[in-house]
Amino acid sequence: MSLPHAILTALLEKPSSGLELTRRFDRSIGYFWSATHQQIYRELGKLEKTGLIRALPSDVPSRGMRKEYEVLPQGRSELERWVDEAEEPRPTRDPLPLRLRAAGVVGLGGLMAEMHRHRGLHAARLEEYRSIERRDTERRRGTDRERVQRLVLRAGIDLESFWVTWLDEAIGELEGLRGVARGTGLES
Amino acid sequence: MSLPHAILTALLEKPSSGLELTRRFDRSIGYFWSATHQQIYRELGKLEKTGLIRALPSDVPSRGMRKEYEVLPQGRSELERWVDEAEEPRPTRDPLPLRLRAAGVVGLGGLMAEMHRHRGLHAARLEEYRSIERRDTERRRGTDRERVQRLVLRAGIDLESFWVTWLDEAIGELEGLRGVARGTGLES
DNA sequence: AACCATTTTGCAACTCGTTGCATAATGTGA
DNA sequence: TCACATTATGCAACGAGTTGCAAAATGGTT
Structure with missing residues (x-):
């Protein structure tokens, strides 16, 4: 809730x-x-x-x-x-790693394109958050409330960084595999 | 779906x-x-x-x-x-940063304890994932399918790392603030 | 005034996820 | 063989989130 x-x-x-x-x-x-x-x-x-x-x-x-x-x-x-209140962390739910795992069974198909696309989306959002952070740091001395809000923003930044980094790594590794197109390797 | x-x-x-x-x-x-x-x-x-x-x-x-x-x-x-299929990334939904933001308005209350607790949970899960990764790396040469699964595991590891790192930073910064208990600062 | 786009609020139906409970089969000890 | 825990499947009700659409006010344009 x-x-x-x-x-x-x-x-x-x-x-x-x-x-x-x-x-x-x-x-x-x-x-x-x-x-x-x-x-x-x-x-x-x-x-x-x-x-x-x-x-x-x-x-x-x-x-x-x-x-x-x-x-x-x-x-x-x-x-x-x-x-x-005490509340447990929500289990993460993101389809992209799931689709990657599925690709391990049925072949990559068009998934590489998707990973590049998502990489772009996350990078854009990351840049947006960073520019907000820059603006905030310049302008304000920082009340407690603002400092807390900046911590939340930082979480957003770090999370998007995680995605970009991971996607880069995954894309790199997948391109090194033998079979990229469906029917040529992964599903074996 | x-x-x-x-x-x-x-x-x-x-x-x-x-x-x-x-x-x-x-x-x-x-x-x-x-x-x-x-x-x-x-x-x-x-x-x-x-x-x-x-x-x-x-x-x-x-x-x-x-x-x-x-x-x-x-x-x-x-x-x-x-x-x-093309599918947009899911918007992240995690209550903890949200509660932190709320604490910026109504005061921290017992939230610091929660953050320490979550830090522990994420660290434990991180350790668990890492030990799985270690086992997998030793044992297997690595078919394509296994390499893909390890990429997904890596995502899990990196994501938990993100939480631990961010929580450490947030906890550190919050302890530096004047008011920690409700009624002594943040809600002003 | 009649028309049209925009802003703002809202309903209804649906899917997805959660919680609590029920029921049947199976195995274990007294 | 009776009782009890465990394994395994399932129903029902609810709560949360999504999608598509409708409708009232507002503010132009012609």
């Missing part, structure tokens, strides 16, 4: 509407938890009904009309509770 | 029963895709109904009786198709 807490965190940092939240999830928050606008609206509804957040009173409740939310004391307590 | 393909891969490597599969998912396959026995049984049912796998004919179909499955040609084709 992380989505409601991610939303509470975001709203505490800055009260927002559903769409604003969606955009913020595409950026910083999304480094480690992504969500679509439908998930977010649904969750905002639940959080409002259970009294953890409320819509700012200025807004009329009608479809298609912008609605800003803020966190209530109850919501803040719930977030504190969640931060304290 | 990775679970059915993970199962197809596992069954191609070695025909197995549901429970055997579950155990293999707890080990090597599970490095990048975990699954509970219920998921596996359900999926085996679907795969059988759609003709991608079949139960070995020797076994009587009755509850509580061991049933081994093997992949049919159709299933192999489906796996080949999947390996070729």
